[in-house]
Amino acid sequence: GAGVSQTPSNKVTEKGKYVELRCDPISGHTALYWYRQSLGQGPEFLIYFQGTGAADDSGLPNDRFFAVRPEGSVSTLKIQRTERGDSAMYLCASSRRTVDTEAFFGQGTRLTVV
Amino acid sequence: QKEVEQDPGPLSVPEGAIVSLNCTYSNSAFQYFMWYRQYSRKGPELLMYTYSSGNKEDGRFTAQVDKSSKYISLFIRDSQPSDSATYLCAMSPWGGYQKVTFGTGTKLQVIP
Numbered sequence: 001g002a003g004v005s006q007t008p009s010n011k012v013t014e015k016g017k018y019v020e021l022r023c024d025p026i027s028g029h030t031a032l033y034w035y036r037q038s039l040g041q042g043p044e045f046l047i048y049f050q051g052t053g054a055a056d057d058s059g060l061p062n063d064r065f066f067a068v069r070p071e072g073s074v075s076t077l078k079i080q081r082t083e084r085g086d087s088a089m090y091l092c093a094s095s096r097r098t099v100d101t102e103a104f105f106g107q108g109t110r111l112t113v114v
Numbered sequence: 115q116k117e118v119e120q121d122p123g124p125l126s127v128p129e130g131a132i133v134s135l136n137c138t139y140s141n142s143a144f145q146y147f148m149w150y151r152q153y154s155r156k157g158p159e160l161l162m163y164t165y166s167s168g169n170k171e172d173g174r175f176t177a178q179v180d181k182s183s184k185y186i187s188l189f190i191r192d193s194q195p196s197d198s199a200t201y202l203c204a205m206s207p208w209g210g211y212q213k214v215t216f217g218t219g220t221k222l223q224v225i226p
Contacts (some may be wrong), residue, residue, distance in 0.1 A: 031211070045214060
């Protein structure tokens with residue numbers, strides 16, 4: 001596809017359930033970023049991948065959150081034992097290289113925990 | 115205190131007006147400054163990317179950075195209804211997008 005694709009676009013889950021959010025970056029982009037945006041707030045950094053490895057996961061709020069990118073392309077953000085406070089827009093972005101001046105964001109996955 | 119402060123608005127202006135959007139920051143390590151536009155229920159879209167102090171112009175948009183005052187601005191000339199969106203400032207100590215710090219966003223409405 002032409003842009004960063006995120007699925008699903010919306011996800012409603014019950015408290016305590018496990019969810020997976022998928023990000024399909026622009027083809028050839030080696031750097032991939034996950035951000036979380038709560039209502040009325042700016043995006044907050046979660047984790048950054050360079051290739052297959054997580055180069056910086058310091059933004060993950062706790063050990064319920066985990067992300068993988070096994071083949072250096074598609075990435076999955078995994079949230080265990082979801083809590084109502086996890087409700088937010090989860091944004092994925094990619095850039096060709098880490099130092100690129102532009103990263104392209106997907107449309108996000110809106111997660112609602114009820 | 116947040117590292118990046120941005121007035122959330124909303125800011126409402128008539129079509130054709132000049133719009134001024136601003137952010138202040140506290141981290142003197144920030145060297146790369148960005149402005150993003152975000153339409154409702156969409157991902158952010160990069161408008162301007164600047165390094166260090168100075169001005170940068172792109173069409174109707176001008177970005178200004180004053181590192182001595184820790185203050186950045188985005189000016190929109192001849193504003194259009196299609197400019198109605200939330201505008202996010204963002205900044206980083208490094209080039210690239212690892213650990214970029216965003217402002218909370220200013221919601222702008224341009225009235226025809």
